[in-house]
Amino acid sequence: xxxxxxxxxxxxxxxxxxxxxxxxxxxxxxxxxxxxxxxxxxxxxxxxxxxxxxxxxxxxxxxxxxxxxxxxxxxxxxxxxxxxxxxxxxxxxxxxxxxxxxxxxxxxxxxxxxxxxxxxxxxxxxxxxxxxxxxxxxxxxxxxxxxxxxxxxxxxxxxxxxxxxxxxxxxxxxxxxxxxxxxxxxxxxxxxxxxxxxxxxxxxxxxxxxxxxxxxxxxxxxxxxxxxxxxxxxxxxxxxxxxxxxxxxxxxxxxxxxxxxxxxxxxxxxxxxxxxxxxxxxxxxxxxxxxxxxxxxxxxxxxxxxxxxxxxxxxxxxxxxxxxxxxxxxxxxxxxxxxxxxxxxxxxxxxxxxxxxxxxxxxxxxxxxxxxxxxxxxxxxxxxxxx
Amino acid sequence: xxxxxxxxxxxxxxxxxxxxxxxxxxxxxxxxxxxxxxxxxxxxxxxxxxxxxxxxxxxxxxxxxxxxxxxxxxxxxxxxxxxxxxxxxxxxxxxxxxxxxxxxxxxxxxxxxxxxxxxxxxxxxxxxxxxxxxxxxxxxxxxxxxxxxxxxxxxxxxxxxxxxxxxxxxxxxxxxxxxxxxxxxxxxxxxxxxxxxxxxxxxxxxxxxxxxxxxxxxxxxxxxxxxxxxxxxxxxxxxxxxxxxxxxxxxxxxxxxxxxxxxxxxxxxxxxxxxxxxxxxxxxxxxxxxxxx
Numbered sequence: 001x002x003x004x005x006x007x008x009x010x011x012x013x014x015x016x017x018x019x020x021x022x023x024x025x026x027x028x029x030x031x032x033x034x035x036x037x038x039x040x041x042x043x044x045x046x047x048x049x050x051x052x053x054x055x056x057x058x059x060x061x062x063x064x065x066x067x068x069x070x071x072x073x074x075x076x077x078x079x080x081x082x083x084x085x086x087x088x089x090x091x092x093x094x095x096x097x098x099x100x101x102x103x104x105x106x107x108x109x110x111x112x113x114x115x116x117x118x119x120x121x122x123x124x125x126x127x128x129x130x131x132x133x134x135x136x137x138x139x140x141x142x143x144x145x146x147x148x149x150x151x152x153x154x155x156x157x158x159x160x161x162x163x164x165x166x167x168x169x170x171x172x173x174x175x176x177x178x179x180x181x182x183x184x185x186x187x188x189x190x191x192x193x194x195x196x197x198x199x200x201x202x203x204x205x206x207x208x209x210x211x212x213x214x215x216x217x218x219x220x221x222x223x224x225x226x227x228x229x230x231x232x233x234x235x236x237x238x239x240x241x242x243x244x245x246x247x248x249x250x251x252x253x254x255x256x257x258x259x260x261x262x263x264x265x266x267x268x269x270x271x272x273x274x275x276x277x278x279x280x281x282x283x284x285x286x287x288x289x290x291x292x293x294x295x296x297x298x299x300x301x302x303x304x305x306x307x308x309x310x311x312x313x314x315x316x317x318x319x320x321x322x323x324x325x326x327x328x329x330x331x332x333x334x335x336x337x338x339x340x341x342x343x344x345x346x347x348x349x350x351x352x353x354x355x356x357x358x359x360x361x362x363x364x365x366x367x368x369x370x371x372x373x374x375x376x377x378x379x380x381x382x383x384x385x386x387x
Numbered sequence: 388x389x390x391x392x393x394x395x396x397x398x399x400x401x402x403x404x405x406x407x408x409x410x411x412x413x414x415x416x417x418x419x420x421x422x423x424x425x426x427x428x429x430x431x432x433x434x435x436x437x438x439x440x441x442x443x444x445x446x447x448x449x450x451x452x453x454x455x456x457x458x459x460x461x462x463x464x465x466x467x468x469x470x471x472x473x474x475x476x477x478x479x480x481x482x483x484x485x486x487x488x489x490x491x492x493x494x495x496x497x498x499x500x501x502x503x504x505x506x507x508x509x510x511x512x513x514x515x516x517x518x519x520x521x522x523x524x525x526x527x528x529x530x531x532x533x534x535x536x537x538x539x540x541x542x543x544x545x546x547x548x549x550x551x552x553x554x555x556x557x558x559x560x561x562x563x564x565x566x567x568x569x570x571x572x573x574x575x576x577x578x579x580x581x582x583x584x585x586x587x588x589x590x591x592x593x594x595x596x597x598x599x600x601x602x603x604x605x606x607x608x609x610x611x612x613x614x615x616x617x618x619x620x621x622x623x624x625x626x627x628x629x630x631x632x633x634x635x636x637x638x639x640x641x642x643x644x645x646x647x648x649x650x651x652x653x654x655x656x657x658x659x660x661x662x663x664x665x666x667x668x669x670x671x672x673x674x675x676x677x678x679x680x
Contacts, residue, residue, distance in 0.1 A: 094576035096581075
């Protein structure tokens with residue numbers, strides 16, 4: 001692809017103590033954030049968590065109440081949006097309906113008086129494989145095509161920073177997966193810094209180098225996708241990014257590498273270096289796919305945690321895996337994802353089972369113990385659905 | 388509001404309805420009465436609506452002497468020498484001048500007010516909304532008399548100027564209502580995208596906001612012009628010695644309307660029909676072009 005056309009590289013983005021208040025509520029509270037140049041950064045959170053406001057602050061479409069915004073080391077907090085080296089792909093695409101696709105893409109180049117706007121617009125349209133539709137009006141394109149035009153219209157300007165505001169939200173699942181791959185390819189091809197806002201945790205994890213999970217105007221955790229997934233620090237992250245089994249208990253013993261927590265009469269061991277709190281009342285957790293389902297009480301074994309007995313309340317088969325819901329007395333519902341190694345589910349609802357997992361797979365959260373893991377799972381699920 | 392403009396609009400709708408009717412018919416099973424009742428009703432309604440217009444057009448060709456009431460024979464003299472009758476063309480010219488001026492003033496101000504009302508939150512926004520509604524709700528007689536009293540108190544001599552001010556005032560409300568609907572349906576993200584793509588505020592307005600508002604602004608301007616051209620009551624109170632086309636017809640009616648007035652009325656009617664037809668045809672052509680692609 002015409003690499004010469006897009007020769008510059010992206011710039012880094014820095015938010016320092018950024019806060020945004022609207023009349024009656026605070027959308028963003030004390031945000032400190034650094035996005036390294038040339039990376040794909042995802043802001044993940046439920047709707048109303050402040051992620052779109054954050055994006056609009058960076059684009060200059062909103063003014064922060066406090067704090068500074070720096071792009072490539074330059075303070076742009078007081079710079080008007082049309083003077084910032086930033087372009088946005090809007091959630092609704094916001095293509096200008098009275099202009100052709102080509103005019104839409106050339107709009108930014110023309111405003112800045114850049115030479116050969118038509119030629120460059122064609123090049124950008126070739127990048128998204130839509131050059132043959134350059135003379136159409138946006139209304140004559142499908143949703144996926146409109147999305148690609150919106151992307152071309154932003155990328156053609158070679159912004160230091162490309163902001164994506166849930167641009168895949170309106171597409172169906174199959175098209176969405178395809179566009180995710182294309183976006184990722186284009187990002188590595190043009191080498192820009194992408195900041196992608198989404199409420200889809202799968203999208204954030206598959207596309208981004210770094211994910212920041214936002215909740216109620218704050219960033220709860222930031223890191224590589226696998227890092228956040230394997231070691232969530234808060235109950236919100238544990239349940240918004242995938243699912244988690246969370247257990248509340250009191251620390252009863254503290255060893256050299258792990259500490260013991262009493263959960264419903266069982267001693268659960270958690271590695272000290274995977275826990276945010278190691279004393280008093282704590283919440284510990286484990287991912288559902290790390291759990292093993294056994295139908296006979298397992299013999300105590302070093303390095304393995306056991307919960308149970310419990311009763312299977314629900315079995316749902318999804319092809320690749322089977323999800324079991326197990327009601328464990330005094331603990332609540334435990335979710336187990338079992339890979340479909342044999343043909344179909346291994347136990348029926350009503351069966352008595354135990355769950356086990358390796359000590360090193362557990363994690364300890366920063367939150368105080370909540371009423372039940374299920375409630376939190378439900379809360380995360382509801383906020384995820386709303387988003 | 389009555390007269391040629393309204394009749395023209397109604398006729399325009401009838402034409403549209405007739406076009407749609409054949410497409411519906413195959414799906415319907417006629418049961419006796421229904422088969423002829425609707426066509427008869429439609430024909431009667433059309434005749435009822437068309438009679439005054441046809442009368443006006445036919446009598447514009449009447450070889451009248453002093454009054455234009457009885458048919459005395461066909462002539463083209465009225466059409467060829469339309470300005471021979473004193474006052475007709477002057478009144479018509481005044482109406483055009485007033486209509487255009489009031490439309491320009493009301494459209495420019497009204498468009499700006501509509502954008503402000505939809506896009507911005509400011510003090511007295513609700514009060515402005517209410518005040519704009521008042522001229523539409525107030526009886527024209529009251530408004531005309533009120534304005535006349537005001538001009539008298541302020542010592543402004545009545546004439547074309549006072550008529551333009553009065554017309555611009557009541558047209559303003561209609562412009563704001565029409566354009567406001569258009570602004571409200573405009574996705575604010577489009578303007579955001581314009582700013583994001585390096586458009587300065589004035590570039591965003593002239594290249595994005597304004598072109599997208601044009602249909603609404605044009606509709607508002609047409610409405611303004613027809614309201615102004617048609618207005619009698621408010622004009623009558625504030626015109627002084629100046630005659631507009633409606634006031635001329637009114638005063639002429641007492642001693643017999645000259646055939647030249649029929650000529651102008653017919654011409655205005657035919658022009659309005661032509662505008663509607665051209666609009667529909669070009670819209671059809673656009674749709675066809677879009678379908679071919």
